[in-house]
Amino acid sequence: MWFIGKIRELYRIESAARALEHTERHALRQLQAPPLWALLQTRAEELRPKLLPQSIMGKAVNYFLNEYKALQGYLRDGRFEIDNxxxxxxxxxxxxxxxxxxxxxxxxxxxxxxxxxxxxxxxxxxxxxxxxxxxxxxxxxxxxxxxxxxxxxxxxxxxxxxxxxx
Structure with a gap:
């Protein structure tokens, strides 16, 4: 549930940013989202050695860590969406x-x-x-x-x- 709560916080940022111009949206994301992403990464790295790689949670954590940079792609440009x-x-x-x-x-x-x-x-x-x-x-x-x-x-x-x- 901790991960879901942090992801929900990322979406709250997106909800607040939706009405903004692209440059303002980018600035808001740069200010608020990276600390949440860092927390998610730290927690996933702590959990990884404790999980079986083929378990549901193990697969999710491995996917998250392997795709970490790509998942943050929307942070580079205010025109990008957080999801598809x-x-x-x-x-x-x-x-x-x-x-x-x-x-x-x-x-x-x-x-x-x-x-x-x-x-x-x-x-x-x-x-x-x-x-x-x-x-x-x-x-x-x-x-x-x-x-x-x-x-x-x-x-x-x-x-x-x-x-x-x-």
Whole structure:
């Protein structure tokens, strides 16, 4: 339970940091999170020799210590999340639909479906209406230079100004 309590404290920091700008989020994390990480590491190192490596706790402690630096990756940049829950939640419908889509057809069809699905999820994540996005982008795509195509991605997209009627 001690470990869970410390991890809960890390998530409390994240909860407080969520509304902040990336630079402020980074500063708050740098101030509050490293002491908790150090406590977690010290406790795990103390426990490791007392645990059977194949026990559940032994596996958890070994994983934690082996992945310690990677687990702290979110501390390097305020844009990073502490976990990958956003991605996991975004791909859950894909995982659930995997059986339904088993017979999607030709392999190229699956790849194209994945691209479209990624675009639509990116729109949803950014609060963009997917129908408006696709209508606008598909109309502009033929006249967009290849060097400017990135401007049509959901993260950079700005709707075309409405056409004036005469």
């Amino acid at each position: 829950n956003l991605i996991e939640n975004a791909i859950r419908p894909t995982a659930v639909g995997r059986r339904r889509w088993l017979f999607i057809g030709h392999p190229r069809t699956g790849w194209r479906s994945a691209v479209i699905y990624s675009l639509l999820l990116s729109c949803r994540h950014r609060g963009i209406n997917p129908q408006n996005y696709l209508s606008d982008v598909l109309g502009r795509l033929p006249s967009t230079k290849i060097t400017e195509i990135h401007q049509l991605l959901p993260g950079h997209w700005k709707p075309a100004p409405p056409a004036h009627s005469a």
